[in-house]
Amino acid sequence: MNADDDSSADGAEAWATDGAEVPTTDGAAPAASGPIDPAAISGPLEALLLMATEPMGTADLAQALDVPLPVVREALDGLRRFYDDTGRGFELREVGAGWRYYTRAEHHEVIARWVLEGQHGRLSQAALETLAVVAYLQPVARSRVSGVRGVNVDGVIRTLVTRDLIEEAGRDPESGAVLFRTTDYFCERLGLTSLDALPPLAPHLPEATALEAELAGLAAPARLREDDPMPETSTDREADE
Secondary structure: OOHHHHHHHHHHHHHOOOOOOOOOOOOOOOOOOOOOOHHHHHHHHHHHHHHOOOOEOHHHHHHHHOOOHHHHHHHHHHHHHHHHHOOOOEEEEEEOOEEEEEEOHHHHHHHHHHHHHHOOOOOOHHHHHHHHHHHHHOOEEHHHHHHHHOOOOHHHHHHHHHOOOEEEEEEOOOOOOEEEEEOHHHHHHHOOOOHHHOOOOHHHOOOOHHHHHHHHHHHHHHHHHHOOOOOOOHHHHHHHO
16 A cells, blocks of 8 residues: 555545545445444545536535535545645646546646747647547537547646647636637747638548438438328229229
């Protein structure tokens, strides 16, 4: 067991009440029957918060874990105190929209130096893919970029913002999520006069003609069943005569 494991074990014991069982480490949420020890849901809470692309509200976390709201609130407060007491390089904050992890202010210089030095290097494959999604779908929310790529893009988005390749472009009127777009520096780096000069995606996509024809063929019988009258048969004609 490493130092982090020792700290986590100490934190779990500190939260546990007298006579309560120490939660297992299999990551499963506790059963809904009987009183729930807030320490027992600390692992699932951490997993959800690490994977979230936006701050998660207490109610959303309670629904995801199927546990009462007060238990989730107590567990979140316990996690926040645990990170503070153990001097972790990150903290758990409750912002307007919910809970999220942030790096601590005292480590700003280290992070800034590392990010600025990284600007002289090449973009990773993940960063290039994310930048392409933003360029062609802008303005686009972080969650949609994550959905297109199938992975969490929080870190990549922050890197692209720091390198002045993308920037915030307001909020989505329906969800309230932050939207991102490319910057003038992005066009400058790519030698483009405007976004209209971006190469079209069509030549790089699979041929869609055959697929459209197949879909049209499948849709025709469905329209016939739902909207069109049945074709007249010979028996129908004989009956009319």
